[in-house]
Amino acid sequence: MSIDTLHIQHFRNITAAKLQFHPRINLFFGENGAGKTSVLEAISLLGRGRSFRSHKLKPLIQTDQPSVVVFGVIKAQGRADKLGVERNRRSQDQFRLNGEAVGSAAELAKVLPVQSIYADTFELITGGPGERRQFLDWLVFHVEQQFFPAWQQVRRALKQRNSLLRSGRIEASALAVWDSLLAKEAGLLDQCRQQAFTRFKDAFNALKGTVPALADLTLEYHRGWPADQNLVDVLQEGLDRDRASGYTLLGPHRADLRIRLNRAPAEEFLSRGQQKILACALKISAGQVFQQTTHRTCVYLLDDLPAELDEEHRQLLAQWLLALDAQIFVTGIDPGQLTGAWQALGVSFDLFHVEQGVISKLEQNNG
């Protein structure tokens, strides 16, 4: 799967751009603030309905413009799909697939699955469970069909239950309805996460052997409530605490993917650089499972990567990415450093220069 063409209009400092991409490797260089990250963010908008950098919409829309538009042709398995996203300041968003309006960004993600690696990616290691849960759920969404409807139901049940908890007058029968729906859908969600996690762990265990600092790490999946207890019982037993907090304290919305070294959190032992290569290994493992399960590839966005890793680890990451057969988009300030890893591997790429929001293709390197 690859993005063949991309049109960007009024995205940060990019007023208008029409780009044709290399099916495998696309490299963007330019000064600070030139608009390199904006190209990757525009791809993220097309695949996820939002930037990987922030949930906020308004900063993406060019100052003084009412809306941002991104359009792309996605080629996969002999077919070409047209994806379009328009997001505006009045929240009248439009997501289109082959000219037809689609209801949510989840429909875009099915056509254009995107993984991103950027400066804050190491928060996957150092941040809270929410980061890791979201990361695992990306994979579960793509490889387990029952996941998304169950996730939507869990969200609905939690919202209703939490508003009851906060209402001050809890009707036992109403609460029982939501507890029972939550427990049922949470069971399904947990099953989907368990299945995807097992495959993910196998992929990660195979990959980690290539980096000595990561070799002894272990991954654990925690479902968000005690493994030996029924969620309905947990919810009933915890009702007083939930009522005092005003929200449901345990459940699938508290699931976590824990990364451990000698039974302690890995972040306590790993250097910052090691955390970064670990975060990359996690992202690559997710891409591998996605590919093995769906027989498709996802797109990788790598923002300012040369600044993140030393030469040896950059080379290793380039090898991992090449083995995945994925289309990748990489930004950097120094063109020599940016192209080095790919030239060393003898692969072809397209190189783009970005200057004040204007993107020009420079050369076709044939490896």
Ligand SMILES: Nc1ncnc2c1ncn2[C@@H]1O[C@H](COP(=O)(O)OP(=O)(O)OP(=O)(O)O)[C@@H](O)[C@H]1O
């Ligand atoms: N809403 C907006 N409207 C117009 N310009 C914007 C808007 N938001 C950001 N910008 C400008 O657009 C540019 C976006 O730069 P971007 O983050 O893509 O830079 P970059 O090339 O990745 O730089 P760096 O190397 O510093 O990461 C910046 O110059 C910024 O000031």
